[in-house]
Amino acid sequence: MSAEIEKVPHVSNPKNRLPKLATFGIHSMFIIYSLLCVIPLILVIMVSISDETAIVKHGYSFWPETFSLEAYKFLFKDATSIVRSYGVSITVTLIGTITSMIIIALYAYPISRKDFPHAKFFTFLVFFTMLFNGGLVPWYLVYVQMLDLKNTMMALIVPLLVAAFFVLITRTFFQTTIPQAILESANIDGAGEMTIFFKIVLPLSLPVLATVALFQTLTYWNDWFLSLVFITKEANISIQYLMYKTMLNIQYLANNSTAAAAIRAAGGEFKFPSESVRMAMVIVGIGPIIFAYPFFQKYFVKGLTVGAVKG
Structure with a gap:
């Protein structure tokens, strides 16, 4: 070819580039938002390691006036119950999250298929449960009398x-994300529905599965209501309910002069860190769960980029 091809240098489209002021504003907004999320947690940690007298005298502070671990000593006087409740919460969270992901994916996949004749009915069925429920008493009777789950860890897993x-x-x-052509091609090649689901659909769906897993993990870990309703044995209560009971006991002792007088009459010292122990309970309750997010973060980023590169 005799004609020379003119080389045009690559110039980025200025329309796709944000002005420096806008970029600075966006970065500043996210920095401020991040600080608003982190600063309260730092304050909670500082108050939990502060002396109770200093808190009453000077109020909350980002640096302890007097360093003290009395709040944690108070909580861990019965360390056996805390460790046991941690074990219950961790077991329930792991089993519940994994089982929940499997069930949700198994239900969502058929109703996402256009060739499934009853997809609309089962979609409406699950949507109906978002709007209406049978009420607290029938809900309780189903799990206690019909399923006989009272005082079992399954009572903390099944309802959620x-x-x-x-x-x-x-x-x-x-x-919207999984191409129908891939499923049809696999079907033509002789793959069954279970093979398609586990070997094609699930690997392509890690972003949404990670999102569901994170929220279900938070739901199971933060739940205390199921322990209140279904559990009467101390061996099966979650860490959140244990902290809830401890807080109620502290409030009762702090507001009941008769109980305080009885403790003094028995030779006990009626002095405990009511404010700092509340913050210590927050740290004890959220400690392990804050390490869950890094395991899901890369899938969130992947989900955003998958949506971004689609044109």
Whole structure:
């Protein structure tokens, strides 16, 4: 070819580039938002290691006037119950999250398929549960009398297994992200539905599965109501309910002069860190769960980039 091809240098589109002022504003907004999330946690940690007298005298401070671990000593006087409740919460969270992800994905996949004739009915069925429920008493009777789950760890797992909102989110992800051509090609090659689901659909759905897993992990870990309703044995209560009971006991002793007089009459010292121990309970309750997010972060980023590169 005799004609010379003129080389045009690559110039980025200025329309796709944010002005420096806008970039600075966005970065500043996220920095401020991050600080607003982190600063309260730092304050809680500082108050939990402060002396109770200093808190009463000077109020909350980002640096302890007098360093003290009395709040943690007070909480861990019965360390056996805390360790046991930690074990219950960790077990329930792991089993519940994994089982919940499997059930939600198994329900969402069929109703996401256009060739499934009853997809609309089962979609409406799960949506209906978001709007209406049978009430607290029938709910309790089902789990206690019909399923006989009282005082078992299954009572802390089963009621939270399926969240209708996450089913619809997962179904929408399957419909909009996974190409139908891939499923048809696998079907033509002789792959069954279970093979397609586990070897094609699930690996392509890690962003939504990670999102569901994180929220379900937080739901199971932060739950205390199920322990209140279904558990009467100390061996099966969650760490959140144990902290809830401890807080109620502290409030009762702080507001009941008769109980205080009885403690003094028995030779006990009626002095405990009521303010700092509340903050210590927050740290004890959220400690392990804050390490869960880094395991899911890369899938969140992947989900954003998958949505961004689609054109």
